[in-house]
Amino acid sequence: MKVAIIKYNAGNIYSVVHALKRLGVEPVLTDDPAELLSADRVLFPGQGEARQAMGYLREHRLDEVIRNLKQPVLGICIGQQLLCRHTEEGDVDCIGIFDADVKRFCPERHEDKVPCMGWNGLRVKSEKLKVKSEKLIVNEVKSEELRGNEVNEGVNPLFQGVNDGDYVYFVHSYYVPLCTDTIATANYILPYSAALHKDNFYTCQFHPEKSGAVGEQILRNFLKLK
């Protein structure tokens, strides 16, 4: 299996390389469109600042390449955010796979520290969380009540073997609100999208490459996707 990691100006890409190697995969780190388009799997990881990252991707025409990928793609952390429509970070338009706008966390109490950094529990027991709008979530739906809004009891293939409450590692100041493509949620200040899925595009806000055995399971699932 040929696994490619998109090479661009974001940090912490080597963690993903190491994590894949631990699973027995030798990934290629590349910004060559032909290599990316022909890979069996593409990962779009990284930490960084959105405006700079989007600028770099556009300059190297990688945004177009990403839009045209047909194989399973996994966006991680800023990779998830850049696959959305727009982000408040640097007020920049992004790649636009997901019909969602990335927002900055607004702390409400002293305990609400931004960036959100550390381990947090996931909720994955729903293929699609049936939510109409972010406003509905913030104003009317508390995290506990979200359960009642789930209509599909299935777990997305990305989360096979992962249970509600399993912990994964997050580092972020911006978040993707709940939307129709949400496949896992986390709760920090408010419930938000911990993972998204649409067509061949999968994303995690957290870092599976840093999330111990649970993270390894998610990466293994990604490699096994049909």
Added chain:
Amino acid sequence: MDVKDGQTVKGTNFVNLREAGDPVELGKFYSEQGADELVFLDITASHEGRKTFAEMVSRVAATVNIPFTVGGGIGELKDVDRLLNAGADKVSVNSAALRRPELIDEITNHFGSQVCVVAIDAHEDEQGQWTCYLNGGRIPTERGLFEWAHEAQERGAGEILFTSMNHDGVKTGFANEALRRLSDSLSIPIIASGGAGAKEHFRDTFLEGHSDAALAASVFHFGEIKIPELKKYLKSEGITVR
């Protein structure tokens, strides 16, 4: 893990080092045991002007699947760049930041706040005044703990790793009074360090010290406290843990 010459060591009040194994193997063991983060400090780097071994960092990054922080001897951006490229998730700065506080701004502007842990070694005198120390607790400064921690936050530090020199290695609990004052007055996470000797000490630093995380070394290295048991205990005390 305090690392000297590629080996993990743990001092008592910063002297009398005892060996506690290979940092990479130990790191893997702890990640499998359920540690949430690892910290590797090259404890002699600052004193002897050495740089942290990027080679060890690469081996750690290839081996462990949880976040880890590396510190010791970081004086400029290229040190940070090298360590992050070797696979570290965060760097901790201590003496160099006290000597030149702009280092914190530089790191956070280039790599983001989440990368920058400011480690502070401080000692409380008989009047209750906390003073920051340089070079692994060897040289006192003019800086007070609370005002320096505040400045570090203002300059963009993502976390404060506070080691009480009075408590370190003594195993009678963390410096919860000072920790609480830090945690309640700052808006960034505070990691408690120095003094862990029993499971109750961890509970106390979360409940009384308002710490966001607790760090310990020798009680784990010598098997006095096992991480799975510690976590089970903390859960039973109503503290949220992974």
